[in-house]
Amino acid sequence: MSDFDELKADLGSNGNSRKRGISRRGLLQAAGLTSATAGVATLSSHPALAGQGKGSLMTEHFDPHAMGAVGRVDTSVFDPTVFLRSWNFSHLPDAERQRFYRESPQADGSRLREYEIFAVDREIEIAPGVFFPAWSYNGQVPGPTLRATEGDRVRIRFVNQGTHPHTMHFHGWHPPEMDGSLMEHQVLPDQEFIYEFDAEPFGVHLYHCHSVPLKRHIHKGLYGAFIVDPKEARESADELVMLMNGFDTNFDGDNEVYAINTVAFHHIHAPIKVKIGELVRMYVINVTEFDPVNSLHLHGMFFDVFRTGTRRESYETADTVMMCQGERTILETRFRYPGLFMFHAHQSEFAELGWMGFFTAVEG
Amino acid sequence: MGSKSALRTWLLALLPLVLLAALLVAIVKLDPASALGGDAPPVEELEFERVVLEPGRILLTVINDGPDPVHIAQVMVDEAYWQFTQEQAGELAHLDRARLVVPYPWVEGEAHEVVLVTATGMTFAHEIAVALETPRPSGQAFLLFALIGIYVGVLPVTLGLLWYPLIRNLGRSGLDFVLSLTVALLVFLFVDTAEDALEAAGALAESFQGVTLFSVVAILAYLGIEALGKRLETGKGALSAAWVTALLVAIGIGLHNFGEGLAIGAAFSLGELTLGTLLILGFTLHNTTEGLAIVSPLAKERVSLGRLAWLGFIAGAPTIAGAWVGGFVYSPVWSVVFLAIGAGAIAQVVVQITRGTAGDRRLGELITSRSVFLGLLAGFGVMYLTGMLVG
Numbered sequence: 001m002s003d004f005d006e007l008k009a010d011l012g013s014n015g016n017s018r019k020r021g022i023s024r025r026g027l028l029q030a031a032g033l034t035s036a037t038a039g040v041a042t043l044s045s046h047p048a049l050a051g052q053g054k055g056s057l058m059t060e061h062f063d064p065h066a067m068g069a070v071g072r073v074d075t076s077v078f079d080p081t082v083f084l085r086s087w088n089f090s091h092l093p094d095a096e097r098q099r100f101y102r103e104s105p106q107a108d109g110s111r112l113r114e115y116e117i118f119a120v121d122r123e124i125e126i127a128p129g130v131f132f133p134a135w136s137y138n139g140q141v142p143g144p145t146l147r148a149t150e151g152d153r154v155r156i157r158f159v160n161q162g163t164h165p166h167t168m169h170f171h172g173w174h175p176p177e178m179d180g181s182l183m184e185h186q187v188l189p190d191q192e193f194i195y196e197f198d199a200e201p202f203g204v205h206l207y208h209c210h211s212v213p214l215k216r217h218i219h220k221g222l223y224g225a226f227i228v229d230p231k232e233a234r235e236s237a238d239e240l241v242m243l244m245n246g247f248d249t250n251f252d253g254d255n256e257v258y259a260i261n262t263v264a265f266h267h268i269h270a271p272i273k274v275k276i277g278e279l280v281r282m283y284v285i286n287v288t289e290f291d292p293v294n295s296l297h298l299h300g301m302f303f304d305v306f307r308t309g310t311r312r313e314s315y316e317t318a319d320t321v322m323m324c325q326g327e328r329t330i331l332e333t334r335f336r337y338p339g340l341f342m343f344h345a346h347q348s349e350f351a352e353l354g355w356m357g358f359f360t361a362v363e364g
Numbered sequence: 365m366g367s368k369s370a371l372r373t374w375l376l377a378l379l380p381l382v383l384l385a386a387l388l389v390a391i392v393k394l395d396p397a398s399a400l401g402g403d404a405p406p407v408e409e410l411e412f413e414r415v416v417l418e419p420g421r422i423l424l425t426v427i428n429d430g431p432d433p434v435h436i437a438q439v440m441v442d443e444a445y446w447q448f449t450q451e452q453a454g455e456l457a458h459l460d461r462a463r464l465v466v467p468y469p470w471v472e473g474e475a476h477e478v479v480l481v482t483a484t485g486m487t488f489a490h491e492i493a494v495a496l497e498t499p500r501p502s503g504q505a506f507l508l509f510a511l512i513g514i515y516v517g518v519l520p521v522t523l524g525l526l527w528y529p530l531i532r533n534l535g536r537s538g539l540d541f542v543l544s545l546t547v548a549l550l551v552f553l554f555v556d557t558a559e560d561a562l563e564a565a566g567a568l569a570e571s572f573q574g575v576t577l578f579s580v581v582a583i584l585a586y587l588g589i590e591a592l593g594k595r596l597e598t599g600k601g602a603l604s605a606a607w608v609t610a611l612l613v614a615i616g617i618g619l620h621n622f623g624e625g626l627a628i629g630a631a632f633s634l635g636e637l638t639l640g641t642l643l644i645l646g647f648t649l650h651n652t653t654e655g656l657a658i659v660s661p662l663a664k665e666r667v668s669l670g671r672l673a674w675l676g677f678i679a680g681a682p683t684i685a686g687a688w689v690g691g692f693v694y695s696p697v698w699s700v701v702f703l704a705i706g707a708g709a710i711a712q713v714v715v716q717i718t719r720g721t722a723g724d725r726r727l728g729e730l731i732t733s734r735s736v737f738l739g740l741l742a743g744f745g746v747m748y749l750t751g752m753l754v755g
Contacts, residue, residue, distance in 0.1 A: 066467040069438050069445040127445070129437030129483050249485025256440075256481060264445070352444030 067352065071128030073263045078124065078140050080261040081270050084240045087147035087227065088113070100138070110151045113199075117144070118159040119166040119187075119209070119222065126247050127257050127264035127354060134221035135162055135209070141262050142243040142287070143224030146207070148199035150231050159192040166217065167193075169210035170226055171326075173200040181210040202230040203309035204283040204328040206243075219248055219255075219289035227283055230312070237279035237332070240272065244296070244323070244345070244355065246288045255290055258345065258355035267343075267357025274335050275364035282331040283309070286323040288350075295322045296331070297346040298359075303333035320346050335361035406432035410480055410488040411569040413461070413696060416498040417470060424464040424478065424490070428456040429569035440479040440487075441468045459571055470495045499632075501692045509629055509687040516628060516647040517621045517683025522676045523648075524655015531663045539663050540730075541739040543721040546613075546657040547714055548743020552751075553620050553654075554710045558582075560627055561703035568696050577697075578704040585708025589616065593716060609661040609713075609720050610675060616706075616713035617654045617679040623699075623706040625686020630694040632687075646753025653746060654679060661720055 089101045102114045124134045137143025160166050165188050167180035174197035187193045209222035225241050246255030257264050288294045297320040304314035309330040344356035409430030416423040428434045433455040439448040448466040476492040499505040565574025596608045722730050
């Protein structure tokens with residue numbers, strides 16, 4: 001049972017709900033009910049306005065938990081909760097990790113980081129019971145998060161095990177022959193290529209396939225986070241990688257499912273656990289196709305925004321950040337209060353098509 | 365034919381069937397289709413058959429119209445994933461139906477869109493153009509639909525019957541005029557019914573082969589009415605030819621009106637129709653001519669008021685039944701069937717009246733006569749103009 005389900009069960013008895021400091025009404029809003037539906041219920045019970053309540057929402061079939069998908073995605077193959085805090089294959093046991101990632105010190109004190117990345121076709125479950133014929137890096141969407149420190153040498157052996165030409169195109173400083181975008185950069189099926197460059201500048205970047213047709217190659221799932229840390233390390237924090245993505249399941253040029261890290265509504269059922277007072281740093285990347293803009297809004301909180309993460313100073317304090325396709329940002333905040341904090345795209349459509357979830361803040 | 369040769373006939377009839385059965389078994393066992401690309405992605409087809417709006421929820425009946433099984437994974441309403449329950453959860457095989465209940469706070473008078481997302485990510489959309497609560501079979505709703513039926517069917521037809529005394533006093537050319545007017549309006553009704561039927565056929569799941577279904581049922585209805593007419597003329601207690609014609613016209617129009625009631629009831633309950641004054645006015649004008657059509661063959665008969673009322677009942681009352689069926693248990697397949705019966709019946713009646721009017725005259729002579737031509741013209745004109753009112 002997820003935290004959220006537990007909480008729902010707890011709220012069945014009033015004593016518990018008081019102890020947790022959450023009213024039933026508060027939970028209804030937390031559960032993703034739009035204020036409009038709650039508003040109609042209230043309106044029609046107000047005698048002066050009852051006549052205006054033209055909505056059909058009568059108490060007969062009123063179900064406060066009606067929004068959202070039915071069922072759960074099988075997370076044994078890909079778990080977004082694990083993905084959040086994994087980079088350089090840190091989620092794998094050491095022996096297995098060695099196969100995909102090795103690091104070694106260099107003369108100047110920096111490191112050489114070597115990766116094994118392969119492109120492969122794979123069907124993935126993106127919403128409960130909805131399967132998408134993805135093109136993936138290492139069998140997962142988003143691809144593995146690569147993380148280096150400014151000045152490190154990055155060497156990636158890329159093998160195309162897929163059925164179409166693919167590449168890895170990195171956002172960051174690199175010479176043109178490492179760009180993975182031109183005709184001569186295409187890695188055909190069963191071929192491989194070694195990308196090598198210095199990790200620069202520091203910030204939150206991304207990599208994605210740059211084969212044509214671009215829209216298809218990207219939205220089928222060929223993208224991942226590329227984080228470059230400054231030489232002088234950032235303050236230690238609980239760090240989270242979030243890629244805002246979408247899936248056009250019927251290939252009509254419009255997304256049917258939106259999420260952070262692929263699985264619709266995942267963090268509704270598995271809220272992201274954070275500690276009160278601890279610095280939380282989110283590396284947010286927008287890889288949504290078809291819609292020019294995506295956004296992130298966090299309830300009851302504000303965060304410092306570090307656009308593209310390339311400067312040490314925050315340029316804004318906000319509770320909503322808007323990002324174009326391919327845009328990235330670092331968000332930093334500290335949770336003050338215990339309980340559930342919803343976060344979602346402030347495009348309500350995206351939110352209701354899967355891009356919404358919860359943080360749950362607990363005493364440290 | 366002796367019993368031995370009868371057995372032989374049966375064997376000869378059954379032999380190909382037995383071989384066919386063996387062939388079917390072989391096809392299933394050997395699966396020759398797999399050699400022709402068994403890896404092809406599934407062909408998914410879902411058709412919405414019925415959408416019912418209740419306070420705070422939407423009930424959907426969908427049918428799998430494709431060859432491959434379909435698994436409904438999620439339901440989207442107005443671009444939001446929504447909770448739903450499926451009666452008898454699981455995959456739908458070819459022609460399986462699923463009933464889905466979606467608790468959704470729909471808004472009266474506004475548009476909504478329901479989208480079903482299958483396991484492969486295919487989507488099937490249905491637009492609710494104007495959200496209105498679907499009438500449930502309550503006493504009040506029954507009364508409402510009965511009222512619609514009375515306005516649209518019973519009253520106009522009964523009014524039209526009052527032309528009977530006029531018909532009695534008409535001379536030959538006057539009668540020709542009225543009868544050809546009747547033929548014209550019946551042809552108009554035939555086209556009207558066929559159009560409705562073909563429209564319903566188009567909305568049908570492809571597996572039900574709407575247009576073929578319509579054609580076959582219409583032809584059978586034509587032959588059925590033809591046979592009924594022969595029976596009434598020759599059987600025990602035989603009726604006069606004029607009476608038979610009048611009765612068949614009443615039956616044909618009754619069947620048409622059942623289809624009309626069906627369409628009105630369905631449209632009304634789907635929120636596609638509001639019964640305004642203009643519409644009632646239109647139907648009344650439009651359908652009054654139907655009464656005239658029934659009495660026009662009776663010029664040389666003495667008819668009691670009671671019998672006249674019966675004819676009116678046969679022609680008009682089915683509208684009420686149609687409205688009930690259409691409003692409460694609308695089914696696209698049965699709509700096509702009923703409309704096809706109406707069309708076939710009317711076609712037969714057109715032929716019946718033409719025969720009666722012609723008498724011993726040749727058809728060529730008949731249609732060139734002035735009164736017949738003017739009658740046809742007047743019939744089409746009246747139907748076309750009053751038809752504009754009911755759109």
